[in-house]
Amino acid sequence: MITFFLVGLTVHVVFFLSIFDIYFTSPLVHGMTPQATSLAPPASRLVLVVADGLRADSLFTLLPNGSSRAPYLRSVLEEKGTWGVSHTRVPTESRPGHVALIAGFYEDVSAVAKGWKENPVEFDSVFNESRHTWSWGSPDILPMFAKGASGDHVYTYTYPAQEEDFASTDASRLDSWVFSQVKSFFQLAKSNSSLRASLLEDKNVFFLHLLGIDTNGHAHRPMSQEYLDNIGLVDTGVAELVSIVEDFFDYDGRTAYVFTSDHGMTNWGSHGAGHPSETLTPLIVWGAGVHNAQRVTEPQPYNDGYLQDWNLEHLRRVDVGQADIAPLMASLIGVPIPVNSVGVLPLPYLNNTDLFKAENMYTNAIQVLEQFKMKMTQKKETTLSFRSFFAALHSLLKLPFYLLNALPFISPYQISLCQSLISYSLEGLVYYHTYDRFFLGCSVVLGFVGWTSYVVLVILKTHASLNRHPSLLKQVRLCMCVTVVITVFLLIQRSPVTYYIYCLLPVPIWYSVLKESGMVTDLIHSAPSLPLWKCFVYFVLVAFGIELLVVSFFHRAMLTVGLAILSIWPFMSGLFGKAKFRSLSWFLGCLFLALFPLMPVVGREPNIHLMFHVAVCAYVPSLTHSSLQQKQGLPLLNQIISWITLGSSMLVPLLSSTRIFHRLLSIFLSLTATYLLLSTGSEALFPPVLSWLMFVWINIEQEAMLAQGVSGRQELSTIDFSANIDIAKIRQLKLDDIRRSYFFVFFIITAFFGTGNIASINSFDPASVYCFLTVFNPFIMGGLMMWKVIIPFIIVMCTFETIQVTGCELQTIINFNSISHSSPQHFFFLVQDYGSWLDIGTSISHYVIVMSMTIFLMLLSVVTHILTSQRLILWRRPKLHFP
Incomplete structure (x- = not known):
């Protein structure tokens, strides 16, 4: 598991960084x-x-x-x-x-x-x-x-x-x-x-x-x-x-x-x-x-x-x-x-002669053209197979530029020609700036597909008893040949060092896939014994669910649709007859949580009276906003309380018992208190509702595993996060594990988009951090807003950690990786370099968010394991000795 985690983290970091060479390179030339x-x-x-x-x-x-x-x-x-x-x-x-x-x-x-x-x-x-x-x-x-x-x-x-x-x-x-x-x-x-x-x-x-x-x-x-x-x-x-x-x-x-x-x-x-x-x-x-x-x-x-x-x-x-x-x-x-x-140059603003306007328009055209020529020269010197830009522009460049002396008077045609030259030159700048994008994109997609295939094979090898020993000779020769060809190609083109990483990383990934190819043969031979209709239904449902998550990046209301569908799961699966109270709690929790994606992400007016749950943390924002409205500044006591609450939110849970209920309650309440201080309106209710649904999820999964007769399942009342789990009790993979992994991915996306989206990050309300500081500081303010985003993530991650421990599913995180990998591939294909800058920026942001989320959750899984299983003991009670 440690090796898999480190390899997976490396692959994700490399593919995440590749986006900076594909999209986030400076367009400026010198x-x-x-x-x-x-x-x-x-x-x-x-x-x-x-x-x-x-x-x-x-x-x-x-x-x-x-x-x-x-x-x-x-x-x-x-x-x-x-x-x-x-x-x-x-x-x-x-x-x-x-x-x-x-x-x-x-x-x-x-x-x-x-x-x-x-x-x-x-x-x-x-x-x-x-x-x-x-x-x-x-x-x-x-x-x-x-x-x-x-x-x-x-x-x-x-x-x-x-x-x-x-x-x-x-x-x-x-x-x-x-x-x-x-x-x-x-x-x-x-x-x-x-x-x-x-x-x-x-x-x-x-x-x-x-x-x-x-x-x-x-x-x-x-x-x-x-x-x-x-x-x-x-x-x-x-x-x-x-x-x-x-x-x-x-x-x-x-x-x-x-x-x-x-x-x-x-x-x-x-x-x-x-x-x-x-x-x-x-x-x-x-x-x-x-x-x-x-x-x-x-x-x-x-x-x-x-x-x-x-x-x-x-x-x-x-x-x-x-x-x-x-x-x-x-x-x-x-x-x-x-x-x-x-x-x-906007000519209508100038009050001057036609000659002055034409001269300045011509200067403007040459200035933009110089950038295009420099960009073209740089790309031509470092490209093995150079493809020229628009032929009309090259024809235009061959014309003798006698614009200002060709006619005895200045004509609109001359200015129009200059404007056309500017337009073509700007298109050419974009063309050469994105020249390597297709090549690098293919490498990244190839790596994605290879890693996803490898994860699936690891799951099958771990849980499905498919352990055929591979023959490696052919695969080694093939990978060595591909590596040599790619390296020579990049050397000839004098490519940057990062290009070698992006293009060569898929080679060992696909080598790992090919060496397990015999396991695929075993799987095909065992297909007749599998419940194919049930596998097909799960495949269709998961595919539909993934598409729903992709659409939710553009339309948050789709999360409401998804939560409404999830709310009827206990009734469709037969769990309602075995656990009526928990099923109804799940139904109501999903419906209440479904309200938040329908609320505005930006433009929320402060609505302090909705803040509750922790008396002090509800009182501090109210007093702070009241003081600011009266132009009396930020009260020092409020600022001290806010920073102490923030600093202690990760420490206080470690002082509580590691029993499941006590530890989860301590985590949820301490994080909710901090979230209250960073809220200005109805979003303050989001963590309590999410926590309620997560508690219900833990309990209802216990009923689902009991109905399936899962061996090794532990009762909630007996669980201590700090106890060692017997690895021998890890059970084989079941189709319901894919459903649990999808639920996890869905709740993670809901945790992010439930009260926000791209617009809410780009246009965050400074009033959200007024309890902590009011002097403009982009990095501290940005850090506080990021912590506000992370808090719902931690709530979901702690829940998933509990479900893994209670169900002896220590490798369920692998299932999550296989499901979540389809989202980056979706958004990689949806990235566009045309249209408005809002469209371009949004498409790039979606990919970066999904990739960052995958990397971040792999790291956060380690943090949540520490948060749930470790305990700080500041003092020890003396032992009592009886005669």
């Missing part, structure tokens, strides 16, 4: 030459203001009396600027949002383990290409752009990280700090000659990162007065900022302004997923080189209904992708477009 136009830019300087967490509708929607909560910005878009909606991509977080705005490319998926603060690969940006950039704001964002900048020309001014406190009495002070610092900066420049000289140079950027709106949205929700008032404060600050800048530069008309947001926010105060409230952000551009507001009479090409809601149907709206803002800013001040940008 070595390109920056491209810039030779024409004089319209602006000498750019002011970029990013209101973190600002939704488009929150800014553009008028108040009931017809006025705007941001009167200055409203007057700008109605009189002297061009406006639109900037469409972001998932994940709608601050780091990828700002990278898209300033560097021009969307999420670098290789940043999956870097959190919010850092990009894993160095990248170019508008700040890096500027002569000087001065920036003010959050310590989570600004250093990222200074770190990758060449030279020492990106200056950052940040407030302490402790200021980002969701329990703050007024988070808008973060924005007030920024505006105050900028004002002091320009005041200083009037008396500092060297600073003034730097400011008067061209190609300068001023960046203001305003975090107050985002912080107030997390703490109080976007519909709160705090969030809306913060928008008014930002509007007033921007008006004063423009006045200060124009005054300093003597109203020379050479300043361009860009006001936008990195992402929006849901009604329940979260972001990270793809809801329109998160992906639709405002964009207002005005000043030097920008079109004034243009009134239109004909219908605009937008049918989303927002124009009417915002009362802006009379003003031309120009929507952009978030990455398109980077080439726009570069064109306005005449700096090279960031070399990794995939944005397309």
Whole structure:
């Protein structure tokens, strides 16, 4: 068992890591030459203001009396600027949002383990290409752009990280700090000659990162007065900022302004997923080189209904992708477009000559084309059988590029040709980025199939008395030949070291399968003696159940269907006649648990009165949320109680008796107490209901084994987890063991999706951790949320541990492996590299979750064994001596 566990863990870890080489590789390439136009830019300087967490509708929607909560910005878009909606991509977080705005490319998926603060690969940006950039704001964002900048020309001014406190009495002070610092900066420049000289140079950027709106949205929700008032404060600050800048530069008309947001926010105060409230952000551009507001009479090409809601149907709206803002800013001040940008210059924003627009569009096309050519060259040098991309693009590349001199005037055809070149180049980048995906995918699938086959053979060999001795000579020769061929192929292609692991690992796995091939022959010969109809029914039911679990990843309500079906199992199997009370308890437990997948996963408003079970742990969240609503901060006593409860939740069970009932009750209650502290609403009821159903499952399985006459079955009243199990009593495999293993997999999936899904992880509510901390810390907050996810897992794992011990099924975990292996293969085939980024990200996340869950449960089985069987004795009672 130990050998099998270690081998299985290694195989799963390798196949899990393979997804990082298949999907989570950085799309960025380096070595390109920056491209810039030779024409004089319209602006000498750019002011970029990013209101973190600002939704488009929150800014553009008028108040009931017809006025705007941001009167200055409203007057700008109605009189002297061009406006639109900037469409972001998932994940709608601050780091990828700002990278898209300033560097021009969307999420670098290789940043999956870097959190919010850092990009894993160095990248170019508008700040890096500027002569000087001065920036003010959050310590989570600004250093990222200074770190990758060449030279020492990106200056950052940040407030302490402790200021980002969701329990703050007024988070808008973060924005007030920024505006105050900028004002002091320009005041200083009037008396500092060297600073003034730097400011008067061209190609300068001023960046203001305003975090107050985002912080107030997390703490109080976007519909709160705090969030809306913060928008008014930002509007007033921007008006004063423009006045200060124009005054300093003597109203020379050479300043361009860009006001936008990195992402929006849901009604329940979260972001990270793809809801329109998160992906639709405002964009207002005005000043030097920008079109004034243009009134239109004909219908605009937008049918989303927002124009009417915002009362802006009379003003031309120009929507952009978030990455398109980077080439726009570069064109306005005449700096090279960031070399990794995939944005397309939005020409309608530019108020300049046709020649200027064509030159900048041409520069944009060459900049994207350079990335494609570099990617193609790199792949060509390391590929044995190179396949070229779209033939039309190669034909286009062979044309002499006389775009700007071929005609005596600038024609729309020239701009259209540049846009086509950008489109083809972007497709080519994706093509070469995913060039090895099919090859690596085949290796992973081959390994999956081999491991699943090996697990099945191990089960048969262990439980079905099929122990034919294999002949190894042919298999050894075949595997050696395959290994040599694969190694030579990878050497010629100069493949990375990890490719050797992914491609060669299936070889020993299939060797292990082939050497047991004689056992398959024995099984075929013994088939006539097997209850084939019952085997077929079980096979169909398990296949249906696996598909139901796969669908539940996309539609949580399928878990409700599954639980409803499971609820009638005692009645269909005949157990109801032998154990009526337990059968009814099972029926009711399944139905109650079936309610949770129907509840919303995100957007739950705090509903403290539902929290109960442990008096202190119910009182602490109530008092904490009350204190936060009154803006009195997080009470220190509550924080201490919460952390002590969390720390003791794994220790307290070890102090109880190892008798089954006492130990399980101790585990379930201590974990439920911690779960209460991490809950804001009805999900607090999930662990008690799940624990109830798990207790019933243990008891009803005892009745099922009694009905089958299972030898070696132990009575619950006599079980002590710390007792040694007699290995000789391990019984042979029965079809019901497959059913038990499937139940386990189903409850594990229910434990994960019962109160959440991908959206709830990407868009978790910070209010869930307010009992522990309120200052923004992504790693501690993420760790607490992960512990909340793990708690239902532990409850199910302890239950399964009990069923194994009581039924002498120490190898039932093998059955679980064989069933659970079909899910990763499902999701591997469902991974897609087309469609929206939400679709792509979700499909990849499903595979990662299933693979992580399989690896995690193998490790968690060891933890739960310790949790159930070990006991800490802090003191010993003195023995009494009687005369």
